[in-house]
Amino acid sequence: MRKSIKQGPLQSLFADRQQLEQYILENLRSFTGSLNNHHTFYKGRLSPIESLSEIVKWPLTTKEDLLTFPPSDWWHTDIPLLQFQSSSGSQGKPFVTAYTKNDLFLFSEAVGRCLEHAGVKKGDTLHNAYGYGLFTGGIGLHLGARHLDLRVIPASSGQSLRQVELIHMLRPGVIAATPSYLVHLIELYNTTYGEDFPPKIALVGAEPWSELTKNWIEKHSKMAALNIYGLSEIIGPGVAQNGVYHEGSMLWEDLFYPEIVDPNTGQTMPEGSWGELVLTSFTREATPLVRYRTGDVTRLLPPVDDLPFRRIDRIRGRTDDMIKVKGVKLFVSDIESVLGSFSSELSPYFEVQITQNAQDPVTLILEVMSPETLSIQHLQNLIKSRFGVTLPIRVVPPNTLPRVEQGKSKKVKYL
Amino acid sequence: MRKSIKQGPLQSLFADRQQLEQYILENLRSFTGSLNNHHTFYKGRLSPIESLSEIVKWPLTTKEDLLTFPPSDWWHTDIPLLQFQSSSGSQGKPFVTAYTKNDLFLFSEAVGRCLEHAGVKKGDTLHNAYGYGLFTGGIGLHLGARHLDLRVIPASSGQSLRQVELIHMLRPGVIAATPSYLVHLIELYNTTYGEDFPPKIALVGAEPWSELTKNWIEKHSKMAALNIYGLSEIIGPGVAQNGVYHEGSMLWEDLFYPEIVDPNTGQTMPEGSWGELVLTSFTREATPLVRYRTGDVTRLLPPVDDLPFRRIDRIRGRTDDMIKVKGVKLFVSDIESVLGSFSSELSPYFEVQITQNAQDPVTLILEVMSPETLSIQHLQNLIKSRFGVTLPIRVVPPNTLPRVEQGKSKKVKYL
Structure with a gap:
């Protein structure tokens, strides 16, 4: 029983x-x-x-x-x-x-x-x-x-x-x-x-x-x-x-x-x-x-x-959500973890865009509260030292990325 | 108890x-x-x-x-x-x-x-x-x-x-x-x-x-x-x-x-x-x-x-949903009842449009499956004989009026 x-x-x-x-x-x-x-x-x-x-x-x-x-x-x-x-x-x-x-x-x-x-x-x-x-x-x-x-x-x-x-x-x-x-x-x-x-x-x-x-x-x-x-x-x-x-x-x-x-x-x-x-x-x-x-x-x-x-x-x-960057297996939440350790000033909004573009197949889009305080170079170094790959990063202003009104968010976007 | x-x-x-x-x-x-x-x-x-x-x-x-x-x-x-x-x-x-x-x-x-x-x-x-x-x-x-x-x-x-x-x-x-x-x-x-x-x-x-x-x-x-x-x-x-x-x-x-x-x-x-x-x-x-x-x-x-x-x-x-047509009090469901008695060929989709237009303040919009079978004159007579007022009627083709995907329908539209 x-x-x-x-x-x-x-x-x-x-x-x-x-x-x-x-x-x-x-x-x-x-x-x-x-x-x-x-x-x-x-x-x-x-x-x-x-x-x-x-x-x-x-x-x-x-x-x-x-x-x-x-x-x-x-x-x-x-x-x-x-x-x-x-x-x-x-x-x-x-x-x-x-x-x-x-x-x-x-x-x-x-x-x-x-x-x-x-x-x-x-x-x-x-x-x-x-x-x-x-x-x-x-x-x-x-x-x-x-x-x-x-x-x-x-x-x-x-x-x-x-x-x-x-x-x-x-x-x-x-x-x-x-x-x-x-x-x-x-x-x-x-x-x-x-x-x-x-x-x-x-x-x-x-x-x-x-x-x-x-x-x-x-x-x-x-x-x-x-x-x-x-x-x-x-x-x-x-x-x-x-x-x-x-x-x-x-x-x-x-x-x-x-x-x-x-x-x-x-x-x-x-x-x-x-x-x-x-x-x-x-x-x-x-x-x-x-x-x-x-x-x-x-x-x-x-x-x-x-x-x-x-x-x-x-x-x-x-x-089935794993992405591959130049042969390295990455989960979106791995990237999120690095972002979390990097700065508490980051908004929790980000998107990983995956394109057919062979040069930069994966881009990280970050919504940043105060862009002047963010060193993209520093963040890229951190990602590189953790995973061994360089991710192109694009910064967008606050309230740019879509909010979730209902259901689950989509953090990976295939272009 | x-x-x-x-x-x-x-x-x-x-x-x-x-x-x-x-x-x-x-x-x-x-x-x-x-x-x-x-x-x-x-x-x-x-x-x-x-x-x-x-x-x-x-x-x-x-x-x-x-x-x-x-x-x-x-x-x-x-x-x-x-x-x-x-x-x-x-x-x-x-x-x-x-x-x-x-x-x-x-x-x-x-x-x-x-x-x-x-x-x-x-x-x-x-x-x-x-x-x-x-x-x-x-x-x-x-x-x-x-x-x-x-x-x-x-x-x-x-x-x-x-x-x-x-x-x-x-x-x-x-x-x-x-x-x-x-x-x-x-x-x-x-x-x-x-x-x-x-x-x-x-x-x-x-x-x-x-x-x-x-x-x-x-x-x-x-x-x-x-x-x-x-x-x-x-x-x-x-x-x-x-x-x-x-x-x-x-x-x-x-x-x-x-x-x-x-x-x-x-x-x-x-x-x-x-x-x-x-x-x-x-x-x-x-x-x-x-x-x-x-x-x-x-x-x-x-x-x-x-x-x-x-x-x-x-x-x-x-x-609070009652409409007034030339002094006559009408509920939308009264109109719906007349439609129901009139012909079983009518689609259940209709709209009552209320405008500021003093000439025709209320118009009935009907979605009709086979317009050739509908006598607007006959329907108007029926409404007139039931309520004593003449309603302008406009007929639209099947699948014209909005469907309700969620929640409640709005059958009265104020223009």
Whole structure:
């Protein structure tokens, strides 16, 4: 039986790492045993395992698998399906994921744990600016907030002026949003009211973001900007959560089992290596996935803070978002990290333009608050010393690059 | 104690009209007694009453009252507030309404009754195309569906092509949407797949609509298009519901007590008169409203179908949406009704243009499928014989007038 957070604080769930691993192994085995007998896609593919390390015997599942086979091959329809959600489809055709009653509870509990771990308390008000609807962000945070009996302002995304009016009126202590939209809301709030943004905690996710944006948010508000991680194929937000007192995001391994593989070969990588995150949602009833390749590049960090769960480091990018500059592999968030370390005066707005031009195939466009203080030469040297390549940089005035009114930002522009 | 629909079918709630009225009176009295002692706005304004007819002793509450006094004057904050929603603000500044845990249950139950009364059954799939977020439509229908353990596709509004793909894939039996958006979805579905629109029941509301649109929807699909009525100030959708076998919409009088008043004087009108609907939300904890002027013009109809509840007739329009043509008061939905009776070949798209031009201050713009079959003279005669005025009519080709991608349609255009 899975324990519920309702039974007590996170610390009380497992005595130690060994107990957690034993629990995971037992549940993985019974879960895959059932899939092996009854599931349309996995039937006959999952042989028994004796230890956690034997998980590599099972095949990896890819986004391509999800889209090649009909949805009904993925749904476990013995139990009534009560809800459908959908990935944003930003990397192509969206996948329709399903939820049973237990899955909706799992979703509530996972997000509830994230909120608790971020320091949110009963009685707090959450301004939820994730989009509601088929996207899992809005409904997911809403379920988590209900789990903890929080007050919710279901703002969804868009109508930003209306949102800052509500934030001004209702003074929420917590806000959830994509990083790009949160930056937009803070700018708009400061311009409109000329006072501190009221929330103290921000749950930020649904797109890769770096120290640059984190620093900007924390400098322009009184908030701790904490990463919430998840994906609709697995459950939605709620897979992992950054707390105030540690790096990386705590991953609820008793709900979603993680591995890191080489994005090119699919081979398991040594403890601590950067690679592609693979997740097994072994308590999910309606759309269970075994060894699902998330496409997100990160690494596993050891447990911390008296909790037995391993953490994931920041998401460096997506395996399919990698750009190549003169043979060097770069993620957009790597560039963002350098920008963050370079100057706290930089706006979090930048764009990487990719052209067919063989001479300068990649250009970095920076929106700069006070251009006179920026040494482009210095920044170029820093990038060169970190990655070994020289990026052409173009500086544009404040408020030039497009703001995100809704959804996710596009930081890479193909010309 | 309020009975819950979970205890059985609607028919079992009250033995007869007398028992219902006794229940309403008792609950109204204890509710207003408490408001009279503790509520910021109503304190000292609500004297005791001995019979339901004495309700006229209490003052009417207007939208202007809601917006003049701060939200905290309206919120009953002794009980924790768990959620906020907002009116769409289409008639000006929006009102922020609050919900306690019991209010969220009340909301679920009211919408659940509507779904049940519309013929929806456990196991059915609801495609919910009402906007999620601060607007009460999306979240309200979602709560009602959860109450009955339906399957939900939380489509929200927008991304219409994605919506028809999901309808094609998941074959929902029920759909909820504004009438203008539903017409758009049906047109898009038919064009894309060239087959019948799968749902059998449509819950249509959030804007006034008439026989013209109902006929069009029912002709271009296999659905019964049933009106769902409500407003965020009172609770959201769920106040009243049209069933298949009767005219008008059953109003849950044990939750929301109705009256009809003269829109000009505020005086109670005789049984059966057309006038402004006034509602008292006497089981609502967080934002209770006494004798709230909804701005919606309708009339009360007697109980039917073995249920003790009175019904409301179709919403003719809003008190503030009335147009005057040469001294004659007309609602846009009146014009729509004539169009509906005139020809089933008319598209549901039309616009009323109001200009400063003294000669022809009001023009009716009609989108017509096959202009050769339409006799403008005949239609003008029909309008003249019904309302005593002649409306200039301009005919435009199919697909000329704007489609509603999101939110509510604007059928009156001021030039």
